[in-house]
Amino acid sequence: MAAADELTFHEFEEATNLLAETPDAATTSRSGQLTPQGHVAVAVGSDGRYGAEDEVEEDSDKAAVLDRIRGSLLPRPGHNFVRHHLRNRPDLYGPFWICATLAFVLAVTGNLTLVLAQRRDPSIHYSPQFHKVTVAGITIYCYAWLVPLALWGFLWWRKGVRERMGPYTFLETVSVYGYSLFVFIPMVVLWLIPVPWLQWLFGVLALALSAAGLVFTLWPVVREDTRLVAAALLSAVVLLHALLALGCKLYFFQSLPPEHLGPMSQVSPLPPNVPLPPTLPQSLATS
Numbered sequence: 001m002a003a004a005d006e007l008t009f010h011e012f013e014e015a016t017n018l019l020a021e022t023p024d025a026a027t028t029s030r031s032g033q034l035t036p037q038g039h040v041a042v043a044v045g046s047d048g049r050y051g052a053e054d055e056v057e058e059d060s061d062k063a064a065v066l067d068r069i070r071g072s073l074l075p076r077p078g079h080n081f082v083r084h085h086l087r088n089r090p091d092l093y094g095p096f097w098i099c100a101t102l103a104f105v106l107a108v109t110g111n112l113t114l115v116l117a118q119r120r121d122p123s124i125h126y127s128p129q130f131h132k133v134t135v136a137g138i139t140i141y142c143y144a145w146l147v148p149l150a151l152w153g154f155l156w157w158r159k160g161v162r163e164r165m166g167p168y169t170f171l172e173t174v175s176v177y178g179y180s181l182f183v184f185i186p187m188v189v190l191w192l193i194p195v196p197w198l199q200w201l202f203g204v205l206a207l208a209l210s211a212a213g214l215v216f217t218l219w220p221v222v223r224e225d226t227r228l229v230a231a232a233l234l235s236a237v238v239l240l241h242a243l244l245a246l247g248c249k250l251y252f253f254q255s256l257p258p259e260h261l262g263p264m265s266q267v268s269p270l271p272p273n274v275p276l277p278p279t280l281p282q283s284l285a286t287s
Contacts, residue, residue, distance in 0.1 A: 065094045072179040075213035081179070082172050082217055090171040095178020099144050102181055103136040105188050110136075110252035112192060120194075132252060143244055144181065148173040151218075154233070158225055167221055176217050180210045184245065191253055199253070207245045211238045 064085075071085040110132050118126045148170070155167030168176070187206035191199045214237050222230040
């Protein structure tokens with residue numbers, strides 16, 4: 001009873017303070033009716049929390065994630081991803097699920113490629129390759145964490161060279177890399193089209209969009225450094241991104257290995273009246 005009385009007293013005190021600041025405000029309970037227009041309604045529940053705050057915050061977070069995904073798909077010069085989309089609020093929710101989705105889609109489409117090949121050629125024997133899920137997950141998550149860590153450490157090491165702007169935080173760097181991988185998800189799905197030149201075209205377009213977003217975001221930071229260091233750093237960023245895309249293409253969408261091909265027809269023995277080539281041993285001819 002004492003705890004309940006104390007909670008009620010705190011609720012009353014909060015409402016009193018609010019009324020003192022805004023005399024025209026009206027307080028209502030969670031189950032109360034709507035207040036007249038122009039009044040401030042404070043919905044206080046039995047647990048002392050404001051019910052609408054959690055829903056509004058959740059909707060705001062979802063809208064922010066969608067806005068960041070759209071920003072990663074449409075990079076343009078002068079549009080800084082950190083300044084225009086993160087706004088000093090980096091998150092790991094979006095990058096985590098983007099990496100998980102990309103790893104899952106890579107493994108599934110890699111297996112579907114073999115299934116479709118078997119339907120076109122019945123002589124191909126396909127067996128599920130579940131290890132590709134593990135390989136894809138380890139590869140994507142290591143890239144999305146270790147490369148930003150190395151980049152963030154290098155920029156902090158070079159911080160003394162720049163005077164006007166410092167490097168991004170580690171969470172901002174991870175967030176930038178995580179969202180930059182989103183464009184690879186539709187690219188991997190389009191790789192199911194069994195046309196090699198189309199697959200390479202989709203890969204180049206996705207790589208160009210993703211790498212451009214990274215370069216435009218990192219340029220305001222590295223431009224204060226020397227030209228040689230800035231060019232080398234951006235080249236390394238693009239090269240590592242290209243190696244990731246190329247590795248996914250060659251490993252998960254490689255040509256069928258020999259063990260998945262149908263057994264070759266056995267060579268029929270030569271008739272006894274057919275003479276053997278003179279280069280063969282005489283013992284084979286008399287056997």
